Amino acid sequence: NLGNDTSLCADKSITLNAGPGFTSYLWNDGTINSQIVANTTGSFIVTGTTLQSCKSIDTINILNVYALPVVGFNHSPELCSNNKLLDAGSFSEYLWQDGSAARTFYVASPGIYYVTVKDNHGCIGSDTANITTILASPKNFLPADTSICSFEKITLQTAQNFSSYLWNTNNKTSSIVIAQPGLY
16 A cells, blocks of 8 residues: 655655565565655556466556645845845744744844745745845935926926936836925
């Protein structure tokens, strides 16, 4: 009895044991041992033959070999002070280095942070982030408050260069031209 059909995680295998009481064994892959190790999908069939030439056959199907879950950490050693959350992604279970079990982990200071996750198939994955620096958030990079005359336009531009921009007007350039009073 090889057991019920089953599925495996990619890092696991299953030992299929035809059991004692036979003088010879023959698996569908040509193996003649009483046991084989399986880690791929497919049908595994064994024929056991007794001393009296009686035969017994059983089959087990490995239905799925599930990929291991992949934690999607950004492996940059730097985190911005306004975004100090590590997000492990969407899984069914989490275990962080401090024993907490939430999807996200708040990084209070530089250090090594790791998480082990389990998906809905019971497969396990993990990742580690080595945070060496907490970067200060940019500030004071816009010019001082100002006034404009009716029908006048003004260009607002950052005092520093950044890798990306998003104004409250949904503009994504380093400067915007405004013609209306408001908060920008």
